[in-house]
Amino acid sequence: MTVVRNLIKIIVPIIIVAGFFFIMSNFKHTQTLSLAEEKRIKEYASLMQQAKAKEEDKTQILSLSSVAALGKGSAGEEVKVVQKSLGLNPDGFFGLQTEQAVKEFQMKNGYTADGVVGPQTWDALVNTGKDAEGPAESTSNSL
Numbered sequence: 001m002t003v004v005r006n007l008i009k010i011i012v013p014i015i016i017v018a019g020f021f022f023i024m025s026n027f028k029h030t031q032t033l034s035l036a037e038e039k040r041i042k043e044y045a046s047l048m049q050q051a052k053a054k055e056e057d058k059t060q061i062l063s064l065s066s067v068a069a070l071g072k073g074s075a076g077e078e079v080k081v082v083q084k085s086l087g088l089n090p091d092g093f094f095g096l097q098t099e100q101a102v103k104e105f106q107m108k109n110g111y112t113a114d115g116v117v118g119p120q121t122w123d124a125l126v127n128t129g130k131d132a133e134g135p136a137e138s139t140s141n142s143l
Contacts, residue, residue, distance in 0.1 A: 071116040072099050082117050085125045 080090035086101040099115040106113040
């Protein structure tokens with residue numbers, strides 16, 4: 001009985017090691033990518049992520065255009081979208097910096113510069129971004 005146990009103690013590890021090398025030898029037959037191919041795949045994935053992010057931003061802006069007016073003290077995802085559209089660091093809080101950027105955008109585009117993002121300012125941000133031109137009407141229309 002002890003002879004059988006000793007043989008098992010010797011044979012089982014050998015079988016395990018042999019199995020490991022058998023499995024690993026099969027990986028050699030898989031196709032490996034060159035560094036240039038890996039780089040192209042990473043570049044493509046990066047470009048796809050950038051395109052997707054831009055599309056998501058535009059979709060988010062379009063879906064938020066029905067939001068009530070945003071002004072100083074507002075907070076949340078809607079404010080982040082406004083801040084991104086104006087080229088600000090999106091922190092989600094409508095403070096003095098955001099208000100000033102909104103006023104500049106409104107003045108540049110012919111709207112009453114009240115610093116409030118209402119339906120007309122939303123439309124200007126969505127339709128043509130920072131270079132939008134619109135009528136000189138107040139953007140603080142309450143919904």
